[in-house]
Amino acid sequence: MKLILANPRGFCAGVYMAIDVVDQLLDICPDETIYVYHEIVHNRHVVDRFKSRGVRFIEELSEVPDGSLVVFSAHGVSPALRAEAAKRHLTAVDATCPLVTKVHNEAIRYAKAGYQILLVGHADHQEIIGTRGEAPDCTQVVECPEDIPGLMIKDPNKLVYLTQTTLSTDDANVIIAALKKAFPGLKEPPSEDICYATTNRQRAVRALAPKADLVLVVGSRNSSNSVRLTEISENMGTPARLVDDRSELRKEWFEGVGTVLVTAGASAPEDLVQELILELVQAYGGEVEQHDVYHEEVEFGLPGTLKELMRRRGIDPTGRRVVRKDADQAMGAWLDRHGVAHRTVDLTVSAAK
Numbered sequence: 390m391k392l393i394l395a396n397p398r399g400f401c402a403g404v405y406m407a408i409d410v411v412d413q414l415l416d417i418c419p420d421e422t423i424y425v426y427h428e429i430v431h432n433r434h435v436v437d438r439f440k441s442r443g444v445r446f447i448e449e450l451s452e453v454p455d456g457s458l459v460v461f462s463a464h465g466v467s468p469a470l471r472a473e474a475a476k477r478h479l480t481a482v483d484a485t486c487p488l489v490t491k492v493h494n495e496a497i498r499y500a501k502a503g504y505q506i507l508l509v510g511h512a513d514h515q516e517i518i519g520t521r522g523e524a525p526d527c528t529q530v531v532e533c534p535e536d537i538p539g540l541m542i543k544d545p546n547k548l549v550y551l552t553q554t555t556l557s558t559d560d561a562n563v564i565i566a567a568l569k570k571a572f573p574g575l576k577e578p579p580s581e582d583i584c585y586a587t588t589n590r591q592r593a594v595r596a597l598a599p600k601a602d603l604v605l606v607v608g609s610r611n612s613s614n615s616v617r618l619t620e621i622s623e624n625m626g627t628p629a630r631l632v633d634d635r636s637e638l639r640k641e642w643f644e645g646v647g648t649v650l651v652t653a654g655a656s657a658p659e660d661l662v663q664e665l666i667l668e669l670v671q672a673y674g675g676e677v678e679q680h681d682v683y684h685e686e687v688e689f690g691l692p693g694t695l696k697e698l699m700r701r702r703g704i705d706p707t708g709r710r711v712v713r714k715d716a717d718q719a720m721g722a723w724l725d726r727h728g729v730a731h732r733t734v735d736l737t738v739s740a741a742k
């Protein structure tokens with residue numbers, strides 16, 4: 390069996406940063422319970438690993454004792470939640486991805502300028518709850534074109550759309566086209582809201598899925614961008630399965646399958662991909678090819694709230710950097726260590742943002 394590994398896959402800059410925030414806090418506050426509001430990133434393994442190190446994940450701030458340390462997850466929170474944390478004298482460390490913050494800032498700016506905001510995304514997703522909270526009175530969530538007739542529009546020329554960062558670009562384009570048709574005066578955000586990591590992982594699947602009989606996406610079911618990768622593959626005619634790890638693989642999926650494409654959502658740890666690949670090689674033999682479609686170089690620094698906390702506790706944040714690994718190199722080293730032959734195919738068409 391031939392195994393193709395999509396690159397880019399797995400952790401994005403925002404996820405590296407958010408995970409590093411909790412790692413650094415465990416390091417600098419060994420005697421305190423660290424509370425994290427919502428899953429730090431949408432991945433079961435990441436959350437379970439932190440739980441085993443004593444981190445408490447909560448869905449209500451009322452679960453955090455007054456004066457304790459709380460981390461806001463990568464998906465962002467509403468200003469109302471920040472205010473509640475301040476009122477309760479919680480020490481809040483903000484691990485919101487800067488690309489989510491960018492959408493929050495757009496919402497604030499347009500609301501101040503008197504616009505109504507049409508927020509394209511999944512109403513129950515943590516990111517949409519947070520962004521909507523920036524301007525709740527003038528924001529309406531649009532999940533699909535069927536929502537458009539029910540929108541309450543005051544002035545169709547004072548209307549802007551923003552989007553969730555992890556949508557399928559195909560789905561978003563359909564909704565945005567329908568919105569533009571309904572409201573020709575609709576304003577666009579100043580720059581694309583769907584983030585570079587979502588876009589690049591989807592582009593890689595679009596480029597590589599036609600070469601495969603089956604696509605395996607490593608990621609959790611509540612990870613929006615992971616689910617979108619399976620949908621994109623299915624839409625292109627290649628069956629896809631979303632798995633949290635190798636234990637979910639089923640023999641019957643591989644009957645008559647010659648080529649498998651493996652990718653991973655932006656919150657899925659690379660060691661899970663490595664173990665899954667090794668399991669497939671051991672079960673079915675075959676070649677491993679890493680197909681590079683885009684190279685990503687985006688990095689985020691530690692958030693200001695964490696640096697501030699470090700200074701308050703007499704720790705110099707200078708020189709503390711978010712740890713980031715190259716998935717391709719790590720996979721190459723892992724395969725070498727297990728004596729698995731592999732090669733890299735460079736399909737890079739342009740440098741990623």
Ligand code: SF4
Pocket residue numbers: 401402403404463486487488489554555584585586587614655
């Ligand atoms: S998927 Fe995009 S928006 Fe979400 S954490 Fe990663 S880089 Fe940030």
